[in-house]
Amino acid sequence: MAKKIVVIPGDGIGKEITDSAVEVLKKADAKFGLGLSYDYYDAGGTAYDKFGTPLPQETIDAAKASDGVLFGAVGGDKWDNVEPTLRPEKAILGLRKHLGLYANLRPVKVSDTLVEYSPLKQEVVKGVDLVIVRELIGGIYFGDRCESEQKDGHERAWDLENYSVPEVERIAKLAFETAKLRRGKVTSVDKSNVLATSRLWRRTVAEVSKGYPDVELDNLYVDNCAMQLALRPTQFDVICTGNLFGDILSDEAAVLGGSIGMMPSASIGECTSLFEPIHGSAPDIAGQGIANPIGTILSAAMLLRYSLHEEAAAKAIEDACDKALADGYRTPDLWKEGFKKANTDLMTEVIVERV
Ligand code: NAI
Numbered sequence: 001m002a003k004k005i006v007v008i009p010g011d012g013i014g015k016e017i018t019d020s021a022v023e024v025l026k027k028a029d030a031k032f033g034l035g036l037s038y039d040y041y042d043a044g045g046t047a048y049d050k051f052g053t054p055l056p057q058e059t060i061d062a063a064k065a066s067d068g069v070l071f072g073a074v075g076g077d078k079w080d081n082v083e084p085t086l087r088p089e090k091a092i093l094g095l096r097k098h099l100g101l102y103a104n105l106r107p108v109k110v111s112d113t114l115v116e117y118s119p120l121k122q123e124v125v126k127g128v129d130l131v132i133v134r135e136l137i138g139g140i141y142f143g144d145r146c147e148s149e150q151k152d153g154h155e156r157a158w159d160l161e162n163y164s165v166p167e168v169e170r171i172a173k174l175a176f177e178t179a180k181l182r183r184g185k186v187t188s189v190d191k192s193n194v195l196a197t198s199r200l201w202r203r204t205v206a207e208v209s210k211g212y213p214d215v216e217l218d219n220l221y222v223d224n225c226a227m228q229l230a231l232r233p234t235q236f237d238v239i240c241t242g243n244l245f246g247d248i249l250s251d252e253a254a255v256l257g258g259s260i261g262m263m264p265s266a267s268i269g270e271c272t273s274l275f276e277p278i279h280g281s282a283p284d285i286a287g288q289g290i291a292n293p294i295g296t297i298l299s300a301a302m303l304l305r306y307s308l309h310e311e312a313a314a315k316a317i318e319d320a321c322d323k324a325l326a327d328g329y330r331t332p333d334l335w336k337e338g339f340k341k342a343n344t345d346l347m348t349e350v351i352v353e354r355v
């Protein structure tokens with residue numbers, strides 16, 4: 001039976017980069033016999049223009065019924081004045097909610113060819129290969145909040161951080177499963193010297209770890225973790241953390257590799273999972289055919305790995321991206337004297353050749 005992939009290009013460079021990733025998937029399919037099919041749906045500003053909503057019901061239904069969603073990016077200046085509940089970015093938040101995407105995985109791998117793009121010293125980032133596993137639908141982003149109230153004669157606002165044991169168990173299991181396939185180390189990050197939620201987090205992760213005797217568990221406070229990511233990032237294999245800390249640490253970790261255009265992500269759901277580059281719709285370069293497609297291509301590889309369990313095909317795509325870079329091809333975001341200039345189409349072509 002065909003494996004149904006729902007492709008949601010979205011806005012800005014979204015179409016260019018998802019087209020590119022689908023070309024690469026088609027080559028992997030031809031080589032590994034994956035039996036993939038592709039259905040295209042709208043979301044974001046493009047959907048708002050057509051249907052008056054950034055996330056049409058048919059997009060939600062199709063995503064739910066699929067074997068995996070490949071998402072480009074949404075947003076752009078054109079929709080700056082749209083009312084807040086109908087903004088393009090609501091599409092991705094809505095999909096997280098409707099698909100129950102409880103975990104966000106962001107791998108950061110600095111291959112030898114990319115070491116020179118890092119803002120950090122080469123000896124610090126050489127060999128970095130880590131994954132941040134961030135809880136995505138709980139914690140302070142989804143707790144009760146108060147925009148404004150009067151107390152003791154002053155205006156105040158508040159947001160409630162809260163986690164339940166099952167929420168922490170679910171994300172911790174995913175982190176340990178991920179570590180099992182890698183170097184066997186989980187670093188759980190919290191602020192348990194201050195926060196009650198963090199103490200529950202730490203207890204629960206320790207409990208889950210008993211089921212994984214072969215995986216080493218380390219605990220770090222979030223402030224120390226932020227520092228360690230800049231000082232000695234090679235110490236990390238899998239970092240497991242809550243929604244707020246994960247949001248901040250994953251952006252910090254993303255700069256280790258130097259280019260936002262290279263970074264993939266996976267959002268894992270109970271049934272369907274969603275895969276997208278970490279960058280946005282890059283309105284400043286949209287339509288010029290120069291976007292770096294690698295973050296989206298690597299996201300497609302994660303789709304093969306996590307949703308379809310096609311490890312060999314996923315690895316072949318990742319190796320093809322490494323090979324294209326090692327052979328000197330660079331999109332403008334990475335281009336320097338001495339390298340071969342590639343637009344999106346050429347970059348796609350050289351990666352397809354190497355799969
Ligand atoms: P952005 O990630 O779109 O762009 C930041 C900078 O990186 C720009 O200079 C852009 O040209 C460059 N860039 C990004 N991706 C690139 C690629 N593949 N190749 C080459 N260069 C690339 O972030 P920005 O400008 O803050 O946001 C633009 C729009 O995207 C906004 O509407 C924002 O809300 C939306 N956004 C959407 C996300 C999503 O759909 N998941 C995530 C982040 C932002």
Ligand code: MG
Nearest residue numbers: 247248250251
């Ligand atoms: Mg962020």
